[in-house]
Amino acid sequence: MPTSVLPALRLDEVTVRFGGLVAVDSISMEIAPGQRWAVIGPNGAGKTTLFRTVSGEQIPTSGSVALFDEDITQKPPHKRAHRGIGRTYQITNLFLELTVEDNVMIAAQGLSRSRYVSWLPVRHKGPFREQVHWALEQVKLSDKRTTLVNEMSHGEQRQLELAMGLASKPRLLLLDEPAAGLSASERVLMRRLIEELPRDLTLVLIEHDMELALEVVEWVLVLDNGKMIASGPPDEIRQNETVHAVYLKSD
Amino acid sequence: MAGKQVKRRKSVVVGMLSVVMLLLAACGAPGGEEEVVVGQTDDAGTEAPATEATEGGATEQEATGDPIKIGFLAATTGTAASSGQDMVRGWDLYWKVNGDVAGGRQIQTVHEDTAGDPAVGLNKAKRLVENEEVKLVVGPLFANVGLAVADYMTTTGVPNFHPVASADDMTQRTRMDNVLRVGGWTSSQTSHPLGQYAYDEGYRKVVTICADYAFGHEMCGGFTNTFTDAGGEVIKQLWNPLGTQDFGTYMAQIQEQNPDAVFALQVGGDSVRYVESWSSFGMKDTIPLLGGEVLLDQSLLRNMGPEAEGLISSGKFAEGLDAPETQDFVESFDNEYGDLPSYYASVSYIAAQWTANALEEVDGDIEDVDAFLEAVRGLEFDSPGGPMKLDEYDNPDQNVYIREVQTREDGRMWNVPIKTYENVSQFWEYDPEEFLECPVYSREYQGKGEFPEGC
């Protein structure tokens, strides 16, 4: 399988400086297609900034980002979306005045030319129907199709966040603290939803909650003060004393 | 699925229904035939909304025929409200003083506010003609509103008198048959003589400063044209935007030129600020100022202090003119409203006087528009502004006074004539046909050089 040789995502010495502050300090990594990664670290470690260099919301000060061997360092987010990157948000970022179905529809048609078609009606039964249904099925929201988003619970909105990331069938999905603000039982559901995501989908997860992160991924990158302090399989990270020290320090 | 089909069928039905209705509508004209029938009086079923009719006053004549409704347009709200109010006061005063019957018929005025907006003014004119069925529309105030209204009025055939709106072309290049400047004037009509006057006074190098819009361009053009034709030189033309708050920079630029005199035309609050700056920058003592009529109009003198005293301007109305018609008018206006009349009041009064005189001639038969307008065109009479007569382009030939601001015994200031140019035509001493071949005065065309070859 020659394609599997190509890394799905490769960061090469990515550095982000905000004035004097080095938010991300020379991070390199390579994620193979279908792998599930977590980036963990205490608050302010640079997780989200690193994420943003992948999604395109932050252009790195130096270094490069490549998606399936294509350099995308300077590409804006919408161009990266067309190359197969999807992303969810830590702070729920949905179209609150629309229904669940319309939200996912916007996501599903986002990569198609028809997103700019203004002379035909939206067809919920049209070409994107299956994508929308599939995404809603994945996050267990099929029965909420016609609910207005601002009438949903926080937990359901988090589920929808995930569906939004999935609907365009990305090759690489970035999950920004998917369990943020969830109750214990909701976390269990969220963990199950993540575990049930298609196996061929490359996944990068940011999580402040180390436990949830370590249970659903195969590889973990630990950041502190913008630097990588550890990298390895979950079991290894669990044993890593530096990581424990960092987490103890901050919690 | 079934529900959807029903829905679709219904929308098709609705759609077809509306198309059919549109077709029906397109075939038959509502109300029988063609356009608005102007001046029809058989519309008994529709009662006109409450109208502000001018009432009271000494009725010297008995009204025998049906009343005549006249629409009066002025900007009585907005920036020019005080000028607009003066128009209304002048018009109403005539009917109060002389009785509201003319040619045996009672005159009812329907007042409308244009708010100084052409589109609003146009709709108000439409309402007056179409709903109120007025026989004559007088006004409005602003030139741009006036042009819009005049354009509409030509399509109705209802006469339209313009005592105030002074856009030159209304009685020049775009003259219209039923649009007359009864009591009115063209902008450059009053500034043409001033150019000659300036030269005669011995001034050779003049700076002009005018408000940067059509009226300012025309006033400045009139002055510049005659002054340069006489042999003077306009060494610099300054244009300030309407609503200029600070004239300081302009004063400095004027001083730099060291002119023999300055011609200035400002309107409203700008005039007050200009005259104030002129005095406070010490220019009043060193450079003669020649103003256009509205720089020192009575409506503004009311708000000015001693800084205005002694300033010179030219205008078709001088409230200090020592003539019985003028002083009777000034006195009754003062008695009625406690103010001296502005030019806005005088021209509206003259328009009323003109209308009344013409109605007498045709025995009140304003419905015969041609005969009525013929009477209007044939009239010659003495008004508060002096002798009046329309030229063949429907603008009055009238006196233009060089006026000086003086203080009356009661402490109020007014404009007193120090020189009179009699029966000034809107074309000054130029040949009308040659004059009309040149463009209307604008920022670009000020008639400099040898007229008319210069254009």
Place this chain on the structure above:
Amino acid sequence: MTLTNRAKLAALGFGLVAAVAAPYAFRPFTVSIITLALIFGLYAMSIDLMAGYAGLVTLGHAGVFATGAYGVGYVASRIGGATGQQLLVGMAAGLVVTSIFALMAMRVGGTYFLMVTLAQGMIVWGFATRSTDLGAENGLTGVARPSAFSAYWKFYYLTLAIVLLCSLAMWVIVHSPFGLSLRGLKGSETRLQMLGYNPALTKFYVFMLAGLFGTVAGVMYAYYNQFVSPSNAVFATSGKGVLMAIMGGIGTLIGPVVGAFIIVFIENVLSVHIERWPTLLGLLFIFTILGARKGFVGALSDGWYRWVPGARAERSTRTVSPLDAGDDAVAAPEVKAN
């Protein structure tokens, strides 16, 4: 077919019948005021396409509106061209200016968008007041309606037909995939971009569509007044359009038309009886902002759902996605099952 949809259809049908019957029922002046309200309704709808659907409040739409009007006015009064030429130049001028404005504004949002559009309106106004070719302050007179439509009632039907056609087009647009994208733009620009939409392109496109309909309204306005003046482009005209949309109900298509009728009638009919009509307008606006933020249409629909028993029941199953409207039979049981 739900009660609500039946009511909407009935209201629409009644509105159409009333619109067609108007010239038979009213005096010429009233008909021409209705014509004016329709033109402003179209203008306000075009603003609402941006403000209500895409969340892009423009304060300079009068610039586009006036450009269309001036295009017609210039050809009619300065060149003496035929109607076809007037229309061509009016529409072309409006669209060219719109595209320049759209390029200027497409990369900004929020307050900057307000400022940029405000400046755009001022540019057109400034140009109009200064250009001698455009008649400066005095504007352009002598614009004649096409001879076939010169009678007030014919012009009314022409306006009605054009406004209906444009409304239909806008209805299709707001219910299209692009219309959905617009609502997304209003909801969250960052999310929309992350989903593969180019926000600048989306803004450009909606700006052009709003410009297209705004230009049509401007062209009609020139024929309505039969003159064009800088007051078409003045900030108050931009503001008035936004006001109409807000007062009638922003984010709906019928709302701006209702708002236009309210404001045009206050300006031209009530002003005869009420001297302080600008105050009335101001009070009404304050009331809308404070008491009925969804505007007249929003308040009406809230009242409908609250007070009509049958409709109250429907609300819980109400679908917002418009094209799902015919789909209630499917949607309702699913919700019940929940």
